[in-house]
Amino acid sequence: MSRGLQTVIGLEIHVQLDTRSKIFCGCSTDYIGAVPNSNVCPVCLGLPGSLPSPNEKVIRYAVAMALALGCSISETTIFHRKNYFYPDLPKAYQISQYDRPLAVNGSIEIETGDGPRTIGITRLHLEEDAGKLVHAASDGRLAGADHSMVDYNRAGVPLAEIVSEPDMKTPAEAREYVVRIRQIARYLGISDGDMESGSLRVDANISLTGPDGSLGSKVEIKNMNSLRALEHALEFEIRRQREVLSNGGTVEQETRHWDDASCVALSSRSKEEAHDYRYFPEPDIPELHISRHMIEDIGSSLPELPFNRKKRFQSDFGVTEDDANVLTERREIAEWFEGLVNAGSDPKRASNWIRGDLLRYLRESGVDLRDAPFSVAAIAELLGMVDSGTLSNTAARDVFTAMAETGLSVEKAMAGAGISAGGVSGKDLAALVDRILADNSDVLEEIRSGGDAKGKKLKFLQGLVMRETRGQADPAEAAGILRERAGVR
Amino acid sequence: MKFHEMTARETAEGIKKGVFSASEAVKASLDRMKRMEPALNAVVTSLEENALERAMETDSKRARGDDLGPLGGVPVIVKDNMCTRNIRTTCGSRMLAQWKPPYSATVVELLEASGAILVGKSNMDEFAMGSSTEHSAFGPTSNPWDTDRVPGGSSGGSAAAVAAGYVPLALGSDTGGSIRQPAAFCGVHGLKPTYGLVSRRGLVAFASSLDQIGPLARSVDDLALAMDVIAAPDSRDSTCFRDPRPLYSGAFPDVAGKRVGLVREFGGDGIDAEIDGAVSEAAASLEKRGAEVVEISLPNAGVAGLPCYYILAPAEASSNLARYDGVRYGLKKDAPDLISQFLATRKAGFGPEVKRRILTGTFVLSSGYYDAYYLLAQNVRRVLRMEFEKAFEKADVLLMPAAPSPAFRKGELVDDPIRMYMTDLFTLPVNLAELPGMAMNTGYAKNGLPLGVQLVAPRFGEKVLFGFASALEEASGRPSVAGGGELS
Numbered sequence: 001m002s003r004g005l006q007t008v009i010g011l012e013i014h015v016q017l018d019t020r021s022k023i024f025c026g027c028s029t030d031y032i033g034a035v036p037n038s039n040v041c042p043v044c045l046g047l048p049g050s051l052p053s054p055n056e057k058v059i060r061y062a063v064a065m066a067l068a069l070g071c072s073i074s075e076t077t078i079f080h081r082k083n084y085f086y087p088d089l090p091k092a093y094q095i096s097q098y099d100r101p102l103a104v105n106g107s108i109e110i111e112t113g114d115g116p117r118t119i120g121i122t123r124l125h126l127e128e129d130a131g132k133l134v135h136a137a138s139d140g141r142l143a144g145a146d147h148s149m150v151d152y153n154r155a156g157v158p159l160a161e162i163v164s165e166p167d168m169k170t171p172a173e174a175r176e177y178v179v180r181i182r183q184i185a186r187y188l189g190i191s192d193g194d195m196e197s198g199s200l201r202v203d204a205n206i207s208l209t210g211p212d213g214s215l216g217s218k219v220e221i222k223n224m225n226s227l228r229a230l231e232h233a234l235e236f237e238i239r240r241q242r243e244v245l246s247n248g249g250t251v252e253q254e255t256r257h258w259d260d261a262s263c264v265a266l267s268s269r270s271k272e273e274a275h276d277y278r279y280f281p282e283p284d285i286p287e288l289h290i291s292r293h294m295i296e297d298i299g300s301s302l303p304e305l306p307f308n309r310k311k312r313f314q315s316d317f318g319v320t321e322d323d324a325n326v327l328t329e330r331r332e333i334a335e336w337f338e339g340l341v342n343a344g345s346d347p348k349r350a351s352n353w354i355r356g357d358l359l360r361y362l363r364e365s366g367v368d369l370r371d372a373p374f375s376v377a378a379i380a381e382l383l384g385m386v387d388s389g390t391l392s393n394t395a396a397r398d399v400f401t402a403m404a405e406t407g408l409s410v411e412k413a414m415a416g417a418g419i420s421a422g423g424v425s426g427k428d429l430a431a432l433v434d435r436i437l438a439d440n441s442d443v444l445e446e447i448r449s450g451g452d453a454k455g456k457k458l459k460f461l462q463g464l465v466m467r468e469t470r471g472q473a474d475p476a477e478a479a480g481i482l483r484e485r486a487g488v489r
Numbered sequence: 490m491k492f493h494e495m496t497a498r499e500t501a502e503g504i505k506k507g508v509f510s511a512s513e514a515v516k517a518s519l520d521r522m523k524r525m526e527p528a529l530n531a532v533v534t535s536l537e538e539n540a541l542e543r544a545m546e547t548d549s550k551r552a553r554g555d556d557l558g559p560l561g562g563v564p565v566i567v568k569d570n571m572c573t574r575n576i577r578t579t580c581g582s583r584m585l586a587q588w589k590p591p592y593s594a595t596v597v598e599l600l601e602a603s604g605a606i607l608v609g610k611s612n613m614d615e616f617a618m619g620s621s622t623e624h625s626a627f628g629p630t631s632n633p634w635d636t637d638r639v640p641g642g643s644s645g646g647s648a649a650a651v652a653a654g655y656v657p658l659a660l661g662s663d664t665g666g667s668i669r670q671p672a673a674f675c676g677v678h679g680l681k682p683t684y685g686l687v688s689r690r691g692l693v694a695f696a697s698s699l700d701q702i703g704p705l706a707r708s709v710d711d712l713a714l715a716m717d718v719i720a721a722p723d724s725r726d727s728t729c730f731r732d733p734r735p736l737y738s739g740a741f742p743d744v745a746g747k748r749v750g751l752v753r754e755f756g757g758d759g760i761d762a763e764i765d766g767a768v769s770e771a772a773a774s775l776e777k778r779g780a781e782v783v784e785i786s787l788p789n790a791g792v793a794g795l796p797c798y799y800i801l802a803p804a805e806a807s808s809n810l811a812r813y814d815g816v817r818y819g820l821k822k823d824a825p826d827l828i829s830q831f832l833a834t835r836k837a838g839f840g841p842e843v844k845r846r847i848l849t850g851t852f853v854l855s856s857g858y859y860d861a862y863y864l865l866a867q868n869v870r871r872v873l874r875m876e877f878e879k880a881f882e883k884a885d886v887l888l889m890p891a892a893p894s895p896a897f898r899k900g901e902l903v904d905d906p907i908r909m910y911m912t913d914l915f916t917l918p919v920n921l922a923e924l925p926g927m928a929m930n931t932g933y934a935k936n937g938l939p940l941g942v943q944l945v946a947p948r949f950g951e952k953v954l955f956g957f958a959s960a961l962e963e964a965s966g967r968p969s970v971a972g973g974g975e976l977s
Contacts, residue, residue: 042592046812048585048693049572049594051726081808083854085831092811150816278854280863283698283805285727 004211005245007238009174009204010166013181014159015191016129016199017061022156023128024052024095031153032197036134044156046090051284054079058126058158059102061190063290063298065160066103066124068184068305073295077102079126079282084275087150088131096161097125098279102290108184109307110176119177120165129157160190166205171234175227178202183306187331195226202230208241208251216241217253221265224258233258233265240265309334317347326355332369333358336376343380346387353383357397361404374403381410392475394466424469425477433481436464447486458482492517493654494970497563497711500657501604504551504562511547511562511606515540518564518608522655525972529631531640531649532609533569533579540564540608547604558604559718565600566650566659569610570617571702572691573597580693581613581625581643584813584820584838594691595726596660596702596719603718611646611659615840616810617667617695619643620912623903624842631899632674633971634938638896641671641912644705648675651705652939654970658706658715662692664699665798666892666916669928672705673891673941676930676968678958679705680712681916683948684923685730688723694809696802697728699920707968709929709958713738716951735952742956745779749957750884753784754791755915761894767931767940768890774964775888775957785880785887787918793869794918799910800853800866801921806843807850813838845906870921877922878947886957887945890915891928895938915943925951929958930968939968 022029025043042050066073080098106121131152162181168174182193182200193200202224207216221237224230236258241251256265304312310328313319319327328334333354340350362369382399385391391399395414402413424432437444440461447457458479465478492500492514504511519537526532547562567573570580572590574597579585593601600607614624622630622645630645632638633653640649644661648671651659661668663681672679680703687702694700704715716737723729751772756765772782815821815834822833839847853862880887892912902909919926926945934940942961946954 042590045817047590047592047818048578048580048588048812049570049590049689049691051690051728053725053727083808083811085811085814087814087816087827090812090817092814093808276856278808278851278856278859280804280808280854280859283696283728284694 005242006209006211007169007206008166008209008215009168009171009206009234011164011168011174011177012203012205013162013164013178014201014203015065015162015181015185015193017058017158017160018189018191018199019055019057019061019158021055021057023055023058023126023158024156027156029157031151031157034153036149036151037153039153040155044090045152046092046155052095052282054285054288055158059288059290060294060298061158061188062102062124062126062160063295064188064302065162065185065190066106067295067299067302068188069103069106069108069121069124069162069181071103071106071121071124073103073290074100075292076100076287076289078287079285080279081282082127083278086130087148088133088152088155090131090152090155094127094130095282095285096127101125108177108180110173110180112170112173112176117167117173119167119173122163122165124160124162127159127161129154129159131155166207171231171238174204174234175231178227178230180306183329187303187306189331198225204230204234204237206234206237206241208238208245216245217251219251219253220255222255222257225260229258229260232260232263236263236265303331306331306334313337317341319347319351323351323355326359327351330369336369339376340380340383343377345380345383349383349387353379357400361400365404372404373406374400378403378410385410389474389476392466392473395472424472425474429465429469429473429477430481432468433465433478433485436461436468437482437485440464444486447488452488458486458488493521495657496708496967497560497565497657497706498708498714500563501557501559501561504547505557507551511544511551511557512541514562515544515564515606515608518656521653522609522650525633525653525655528636528972529633529649529653530628531612531630531633531646531653531655532566533581533612533625533627533646534577534610536576536607536609539576540606543606547606558602559714560600560658561604563605563658564608564656565605566609566611566647566656567594567597567600567607568613568617568644568647568659568661570613570662570693570695571597571610571660572693573607573610576610578610578693579627580617581615581622581627582838582840582843583626585693585818586626586820588819590691592691595688595721595723597691599719599721600660605658605718608656609650611644611650611661613646614643614667615843616693616806617643617662617664617700618806618842618846620666620670620909621897621899621902622646622649622671623899624840626840629899632896634676635896638898638938639674639901641674641892641896643667643671644679645671645675647705648672648677648679651675651677651707652968652971658704658711660702660715660719661705662695662700662702663916663920664695664701664802665920666913668703668705669916669919669926669941669943670892670913672928673930673939673943674896676933676939676941676971677705677707678709678712678927678929678968679703680716680927680951680954681919681925682716682720682951683925684920685728686720686734686925686949686951688721688726688729690723690726690729694805696805697809698805699798699802701920707970709741709955709962710738712927712958713741713955720951737951737955741959742952743779744775744957744960746781747885747953747957748781748783748883749775750783750785750880750887752790752880752887752889753786754788755889759893760890763934764890764892764894764940764942768888768942771931771942771961772888775960778960778964780957780960783884785884787876787880789869789876790873790918791914794873794921795910795914797866797869797873797921798913798917799849800862801870803846803850804854804863804866805850807847807854810839810843810847842906873918874922877918877924877945881947885946885953886950888957889943889945891941891943892916895934895936895940919943919945924948925954927954927958929961931961931965
């Protein structure tokens with residue numbers, strides 16, 4: 001029974017739009033770490049008599065995202081009310097969109113094990129976020145809590161909901177799709193796309209189709225707070241549905257919540273209260289007209305999108321696909337790479353430096369590249385010195401560390417680190433080589449007796465020399481002296 | 490002249506010229522209110538202390554020679570569904586009996602900026618749902634012409650307060666006739682402006698696509714003066730028009746050569762004979778002033794208006810009133826779990842008429858019924874709008890009754906919701922079509938009750954409306970003040 005089953009996955013992604021103010025009022029969207037209920041007003045608290053005023057920036061961000069996803073933008077779009085009672089929903093309805101969304105019919109290309117594939121985007125619509133419940137039990141869970149508190153700072157934060165077609169066949173594809181959507185959102189600068197903090201949230205619909213094409217019941221999975229959780233939850237659910245079907249059972253249509261700690265997706269057991277959201281057009285907001293002019297204006301200012309940029313890096317600069325993927329992962333990285341190449345750096349060296357030194361630095365320091373204390377020009381100069389042999393890789397790394405810490409120019413950073421290009425040479429270098437050979441006479445013996453066919457031992461000695469000189473020796477000169485002393489050519 | 494007989498303009502001018510002080514005017518208003526409230530119950534919250542303080546400020550402003558504003562020192566009342574900062578705003582409901590908003594409605598801000606002094610918040614049918622002001626958690630309001638009768642509703646408190654001379658000017662809100670029907674019952678004038686002309690920000694919503702704030706007064710000129718103050722663009726209400734408004738007060742356009750349409754379906758059978766007579770008389774007197782009387786047909790408005798309204802308004806209300814769950818503000822009934830808390834709070838907080846409409850509205854929006862009710866009603870609404878548009882090709886204004894009968898007795902219809910709803914038969918279609926409509930007093934029945942007629946103009950036709958209304962007012966005289974001396 002379970003043989004020939006095909007997995008069908010569709011995703012709904014909520015992307016928090018990174019505007020300064022909320023979707024329908026002027027309150028700050030900066031809710032993380034804010035004092036509970038400090039960024040609120042009558043509008044986002046839904047006080048009697050309050051009315052929503054749509055934020056134009058939100059519309060522009062959503063149009064940009066929709067265009068990047070190849071969607072058609074609706075010339076007129078309307079908001080609907082989605083009615084349900086919950087304490088985190090101040091008006092007991094969410095202002096969302098229903099049958100006339102902002103944008104429809106887009107697609108993106110993702111890489112899969114079987115090559116690139118197109119995933120359809122059904123729609124993109126706008127809605128407001130809800131507040132957050134804080135349960136007053138020690139473990140933070142609802143069970144056992146004797147009371148709950150609500151923080152409305154998040155209420156009214158703008159969300160774009162992106163609904164995919166059920167075009168994904170594996171958890172890995174679903175993951176890849178989310179990575180691409182997140183990447184585009186980041187490129188456009190409309191969201192930080194952080195899943196852990198909830199600025200990008202993914203709900204999955206998953207079903208198994210029989211070999212005869214019969215469609216199985218759809219199960220919705222929520223509460224996956226990382227890419228890893230997404231993959232695990234989908235894998236879990238596929239296994240579960242296969243098991244149910246192979247035991248002759250039927251899969252119930254339901255919603256399940258992923259529990260990261262126990263690695264299971266639990267049924268929400270809310271079938272009997274099937275939601276009727278009683279959608280109807282929001283009478284407080286007139287039809288929105290999105291002018292052709294506005295669409296063209298936003299379209300013409302879109303940055304080059306990651307997929308196109310990746311292809312261009314491969315064809316124009318000859319970088320490998322793997323390198324191109326890393327270099328285009330984030331827009332600012334891609335721009336840095338391109339800046340270095342334009343400033344004369346060798347593409348391969350620039351790519352290696354970014355993948356090594358730069359990414360490590362950004363990861364360890366937590367600095368945003370846009371705030372980094374060094375410039376593209378300075379790094380290009382530094383890499384140029386490595387290219388010309390003036391500076392070894394090791395020395396360049398020390399200089400870069402100094403530049404990153406102090407924001408100095410290459411020259412000053414070198415001086416500060418006590419490094420001068422080619423600063424140890426000639427007799428000084430020869431003396432140093434001799435001292436190192438004396439300390440490693442066993443290695444020297446092995447080389448002399450022909451035990452270093454691959455040259456690894458010589459390289460090891462050369463490494464010691466470079467370390468000792470803190471990279472101030474010309475690597476070629478050091479190698480020459482070493483070879484001469486060891487009697488190899 | 491006594492304060493309670495003055496218009497808003499006369500009061501403002503008297504203060505400006507120093508004939509009397511703002512403090513005297515406000516004191517007189519509060520005194521009359523105090524004397525008549527036991528009989529009328531038109532006011533939920535009296536703002537004596539604030540008002541006297543504001544009046545003294547106005548007087549010292551005048552002493553300094555400062556501009557007092559167009560309504561400087563004029564005592565006014567607003568319906569208790571308009572938010573007033575730090576002053577309770579009850580909506581006539583137990584749900585909000587103690588709720589003090591942290592902000593004021595745009596209209597309240599505009600009134601205050603114009604120098605008007607708020608002396609009270611008026612009684613109303615709970616959440617503006619009703620036609621008699623009997624559905625209030627604060628008890629019914631009485632009609633100042635006959636305290637056994639209702640003042641109409643839902644702005645019954647505002648209408649009664651103006652009729653009884655507490656104040657020359659009050660604000661009401663009108664979703665299906667809630668300004669015009671009580672104005673007619675209480676013998677004052679009341680205007681429901683074009684939808685979107687006056688900001689709804691701070692008006693506690695009943696049915697968002699129909700609600701509109703408007704003035705009640707004892708002179709057409711005062712209505713125009715009030716519109717000059719409250720009709721303004723407001724970026725905080727997305728449904729409020731952004732264009733600047735014309736000046737409404739001043740010289741009104743002449744009616745000579747203009748056409749007044751009598752609606753064939755809104756006369757004759759089913760309408761009180763004296764009201765029918767008042768409409769004919771009004772037509773005759775407009776004709777005498779050079780207007781042409783033409784017959785107009787609105788075949789659907791009378792038949793389909795009521796069912797259409799009683800689908801759309803409850804639908805929106807069911808959603809607008811869902812926020813009263815006891816979590817953030819207002820009444821809260823404790824219960825062991827969340828759902829029980831919602832149920833207990835809403836059961837205790839809402840009265841029967843509000844519950845009836847929430848249930849109706851929830852039903853018509855439910856999956857499986859949406860198309861048959863809500864969607865159909867939306868289509869009917871479009872048809873009615875077009876029907877009015879066609880009518881206005883033949884007439885500049887329409888003349889019709891404001892209500893099918895004069896004020897009815899308390900208790901008479903309170904247990905018969907359908908007949909109660911029928912009293913808004915002639916006003917509901919005007920809201921559905923988003924048109925301006927004015928109820929005006931043109932005389933009195935044999936038993937002394939006020940008789941009202943209604944004028945309706947195309948969208949943004951308020952100036953035309955004022956022209957016709959002032960012609961009628963010239964003919965019949967300004968409304969009298971009710972109950973002077975008789976009520977104790």
